[in-house]
């Protein structure tokens with residue numbers, strides 16, 4: 001065995017990761033496609049802290065005083081807005097990326113705690129519709145699985161313009177996951193890699209999107225709230241245009257947001273962090289006089305009740321979770337550590353969503369592997385997790401003297417770093433200073 005030369009100095013520019021990626025690219029001629037969100041360290045909710053009450057504020061008693069959590073989404077135009085018991089929703093994840101069992105488990109878990117789940121690129125499955133009390137139907141550039149009957153069966157419609165993991169790009173579903181059922185729903189050949197479109201074929205900008213939104217309202221008898229989902233980039237302008245086009249709800253997905261599969265170069269180099277996107281979105285809504293009227297859902301790296309409470313304090317009406325919901329279902333659990341190792345992965349890693357060999361039965365279309373997920377048990381786990389997120393967020397809100405999660409405000413927060421302070425537009429801890437502001 002050779003002993004490393006102690007005088008060998010690692011290069012900060014060409015570190016070991018960079019060297020091995022160049023070697024891999026040179027060897028294979030293939031760029032890296034993976035799942036999950038950005039892995040680089042970014043300013044995030046961990047860089048914010050709450051100012052709990054003491055003399056100048058009055059906290060609420062945890063076990064005696066209420067802190068409500070309900071939220072109504074999309075009551076600007078729709079006859080039937082969504083009434084959710086908690087402001088934590090399940091983000092759109094496609095049947096194709098996920099097994100039928102996983103989609104069903106998401107519906108079960110969300111319904112148990114009174115929140116919504118969302119379809120995805122690939123259409124609505126009967127299992128998912130059957131088990132979801134509130135189901136948001138995605139209308140995507142790919143149009144896979146899109147049909148007016150399913151639009152009418154949904155409780156809300158989400159027009160997807162982009163995702164935080166890949167704003168400006170389309171999704172991928174590799175051939176190994178295009179089984180007969182997935183191919184049938186997408187009207188695609190089996191076993192062939194599918195690359196979704198990056199933009200909608202029937203409009204080019206907000207003016208014709210406004211016409212499309214009216215069309216969708218007409219098809220669904222003006223009953224359902226219309227969401228517009230954007231990947232976080234030029235968020236201030238995008239949110240203004242989404243409101244102009246007629247959205248009842250705007251979903252802003254930051255660059256930490258998960259994906260089933262896309263190019264690594266996209267995930268790591270396109271978009272802005274969730275933390276930076278929220279104040280831009282809120283500013284746009286406030287300037288139009290529609291903050292809290294056109295509702296804001298934020299996603300991208302939400303993991304805990306603290307993240308939920310911080311997103312809401314910055315001005316979100318609700319949040320959406322993707323990756324964390326899959327972890328809660330039981331994906332990549334240590335139970336399957338050996339099988340993940342055999343796949344060249346590790347329990348707890350989400351790079352391999354696209355490979356379709358998930359032993360936990362969640363991100364696979366293999367009928368045998370899919371059986372490993374019991375939708376009832378998965379749903380129970382998800383419901384438990386959502387309850388914990390809610391209780392954590394309530395704990396923080398009470399400590400700030402708030403009797404409803406929606407009453408959290410930027411004034412309750414400080415930042416730990418200059419970057420987070422500038423992005424989130426809350427003062428650096430112990431100062432009144434917000435870089436670029438005062």
Ligand SMILES: Cc1cc2nc3c(=O)[nH]c(=O)nc-3n(C[C@H](O)[C@H](O)[C@H](O)COP(=O)(O)O)c2cc1C
Pocket residue numbers: 036037091092093094097098119120121122138160162163164229253256257258259260299300301302320321322323324353363
């Ligand atoms: C497995 C998987 C599949 C996804 N499929 C879709 C999709 O079909 N449509 C979509 O708009 N977003 C899709 N997303 C993105 C999520 O809707 C959401 O924006 C993102 O997961 C939020 O970030 P988080 O994973 O950090 O919670 C997917 C994400 C994952 C992890």
